[in-house]
Amino acid sequence: MNTQALFGQLLIGLINGSFYALLSLGLAVIFGLLNIINFAHGALYMLGAFVAYFLLEKLGLGYWWALAISPIVVGALGVVIERLMLSRLYKLDHLYGLLLTFGLALMIEGGFQHQFGSAGLPYSIPESLQGVQNLGFMYLPNYRAWVIVASIVICLATWFLIERTKLGAYLRAATENPTLVQAFGVNVPRMITLTYGLGVGLAALAGVFAAPIYQVSPQMGSSLIIVVFAVVVIGGMGSIMGSILTGFGLGIIEGLTKYFYPEASNTVIFVIMAIVLMIRPQGLFGQR
Amino acid sequence: MNERAYERNAFIVMFVVFAALPFVIYPNFGMQLLCFALFACAFNLLIGFGGLLSFGHAMFFGMGSYVGAYAASAWGWPIEAAILLGAATSLLLGVVSGFIAIRRQGIYFAMITLALAQMVYFFCVRAPFTGGENGIQGVKRSHLLGIVDLDNPLAMYYFVFAIFLASFGLIHRIIHSPFGQVLKSIRENEPRAISLGYRAERYKLAAFVMSATLAGLAGATKAMVAENASLTDVYWTMSGEVVLMTLLGGMGTVFGPVVGAVVIISMQSSSSSACSLSAAGSWARSRHGCGAGSRHDLSTST
Numbered sequence: 158m159n160t161q162a163l164f165g166q167l168l169i170g171l172i173n174g175s176f177y178a179l180l181s182l183g184l185a186v187i188f189g190l191l192n193i194i195n196f197a198h199g200a201l202y203m204l205g206a207f208v209a210y211f212l213l214e215k216l217g218l219g220y221w222w223a224l225a226i227s228p229i230v231v232g233a234l235g236v237v238i239e240r241l242m243l244s245r246l247y248k249l250d251h252l253y254g255l256l257l258t259f260g261l262a263l264m265i266e267g268g269f270q271h272q273f274g275s276a277g278l279p280y281s282i283p284e285s286l287q288g289v290q291n292l293g294f295m296y297l298p299n300y301r302a303w304v305i306v307a308s309i310v311i312c313l314a315t316w317f318l319i320e321r322t323k324l325g326a327y328l329r330a331a332t333e334n335p336t337l338v339q340a341f342g343v344n345v346p347r348m349i350t351l352t353y354g355l356g357v358g359l360a361a362l363a364g365v366f367a368a369p370i371y372q373v374s375p376q377m378g379s380s381l382i383i384v385v386f387a388v389v390v391i392g393g394m395g396s397i398m399g400s401i402l403t404g405f406g407l408g409i410i411e412g413l414t415k416y417f418y419p420e421a422s423n424t425v426i427f428v429i430m431a432i433v434l435m436i437r438p439q440g441l442f443g444q445r
Numbered sequence: 446m447n448e449r450a451y452e453r454n455a456f457i458v459m460f461v462v463f464a465a466l467p468f469v470i471y472p473n474f475g476m477q478l479l480c481f482a483l484f485a486c487a488f489n490l491l492i493g494f495g496g497l498l499s500f501g502h503a504m505f506f507g508m509g510s511y512v513g514a515y516a517a518s519a520w521g522w523p524i525e526a527a528i529l530l531g532a533a534t535s536l537l538l539g540v541v542s543g544f545i546a547i548r549r550q551g552i553y554f555a556m557i558t559l560a561l562a563q564m565v566y567f568f569c570v571r572a573p574f575t576g577g578e579n580g581i582q583g584v585k586r587s588h589l590l591g592i593v594d595l596d597n598p599l600a601m602y603y604f605v606f607a608i609f610l611a612s613f614g615l616i617h618r619i620i621h622s623p624f625g626q627v628l629k630s631i632r633e634n635e636p637r638a639i640s641l642g643y644r645a646e647r648y649k650l651a652a653f654v655m656s657a658t659l660a661g662l663a664g665a666t667k668a669m670v671a672e673n674a675s676l677t678d679v680y681w682t683m684s685g686e687v688v689l690m691t692l693l694g695g696m697g698t699v700f701g702p703v704v705g706a707v708v709i710i711s712m713q714s715s716s717s718s719a720c721s722l723s724a725a726g727s728w729a730r731s732r733h734g735c736g737a738g739s740r741h742d743l744s745t746s747t
Contacts, residue, residue, distance in 0.1 A: 251551050256688070427560050427563060434548050435545065
């Protein structure tokens with residue numbers, strides 16, 4: 158057995174898992190409060206990476222600036238989207254939210270493709286994170302280690318924010334019964350807007366993380382979002398921790414599949430989804 | 446004007462327009478319109494009357510297209526048999542994927558069908574018979590029933606038109622049958638339909654399989670028209686496109702999807718040559734980039 162290759166694939170699996178976790182976390186938070194599946198999540202992830210690219214190219218602001226600015230810019234855009242469009246759909250069937258965000262995703266991606274073509278734009282790893290560590294059994298690029306650690310920290314911080322703080326308690330209460338929470342004097346519409354901004358900001362953050370690993374390209378989001386949908390179906394959208402664990406878990410499984418049976422690496426998550434649906438239709442962490 | 450008379454008149458208009466179409470526009474483009482109109486009608490059967498939003502209909506369209514094209518080119522099957530085999534493949538795929546997908550409702554149903562379609566897409570990228578990135582090229586149209594030469598564009602057009610009319614009539618029959626009525630009642634109020642003794646799951650699965658089969662028929666016919674099958678047919682943008690066609694025309698209406706398909710395909714066709722900067726135009730062109738560009742082959746081949 159080639160341990161070097163095995164750990165290499167495991168590392169890629171963990172990286173992908175971080176993106177799955179960050180994106181499905183955002184989807185779950187948005188779905189909980191807005192009852193909308195945000196199809197534009199992949200496009201906004203792509204937008205996050207592009208904002209980082211522009212910051213570097215046009216303003217000369219590096220990776221660390223991008224990490225802070227990009228989620229704010231995209232989150233602000235999310236707030237605008239929510240106020241102008243999504244807020245009109247809450248009384249309608251859930252499908253309309255899916256369709257609207259699908260249309261948005263097509264427009265954002267189509268526009269960027271028109272402007273920048275299909276070829277990816279390079280974004281280099283920041284100097285402070287270049288280089289590799291020799292762990293004895295494998296070489297660990299510093300940047301990848303950083304992405305994994307940072308993703309885990311952000312996921313846990315989000316979990317803490319929602320499950321352990323007062324703000325999160327409001328949020329969870331509003332998920333259960335928005336009318337009642339509003340009666341207690343909490344501004345639920347503003348909370349919904351900010352939640353959408355937060356979820357979308359997480360997607361943008363994942364986009365910035367991804368920029369140096371994959372190239373910045375208009376299609377980087379669309380293929381990822383479908384896998385993330387499968388991850389969401391597998392995990393169920395019941396719990397925040399559930400989304401995090403399923404995201405990382407499936408990333409690892411995908412990585413292992415790449416090593417042991419590469420032919421199935423693209424489909425393994427979908428196969429798992431089919432199996433989970435047969436045994437536990439509500440998802441691993443979902444409630445009926 | 447009552448609804449019946451309206452439907453009859455609309456049907457006559459549609460019939461006359463499509464019958465005269467090959468004398469006005471390029472027949473190959475007309476055939477393409479018919480194939481996508483059929484695809485949209487098949488999709489509408491599911492969302493408009495079953496209330497199920499599938500985001501994965503590209504898998505049926507694409508599988509029908511691939512299997513039809515393979516049977517016609519590699520095995521040299523006659524065109525009508527190849528098309529039927531394509532539709533039958535989609536029927537089987539519809540049974541399997543429908544069985545998995547109807548376990549969840551609403552947005553989950555949409556996400557599951559999308560994920561299953563992506564799985565089929567990756568299968569098509571890998572499978573040896575699909576030709577990977579190149580797709581299946583040079584599909585022969587051969588002779589209909591061994592008699593009519595379908596290399597003649599007009600003959601081919603009316604063959605496709607006949608397939609479209611037959612399927613359209615079948616869909617019309619399905620939605621006006623007792624089965625269609627039950628389906629509508631499930632769409633409106635599923636618990637109530639169940640309490641009346643209807644097995645909602647079975648009705649939904651049946652509608653899903655019918656829609657899948659007709660989508661496969663559309664795909665296989667498209668493969669014969671375009672004389673190729675490619676990854677574009679099975680990519681998720683194709684699923685999105687049929688959703689757009691149906692919504693644009695009006696879901697749950699009989700003729701809406703046909704109008705929607707004509708509008709979208711015409712827009713794509715004009716924007717790919719005129720290079721318009723509208724978002725829709727960019728999108729239409731963006732999906733040219735993702736596959737082998739079968740749309741271009743259609744408009745440039747004779």
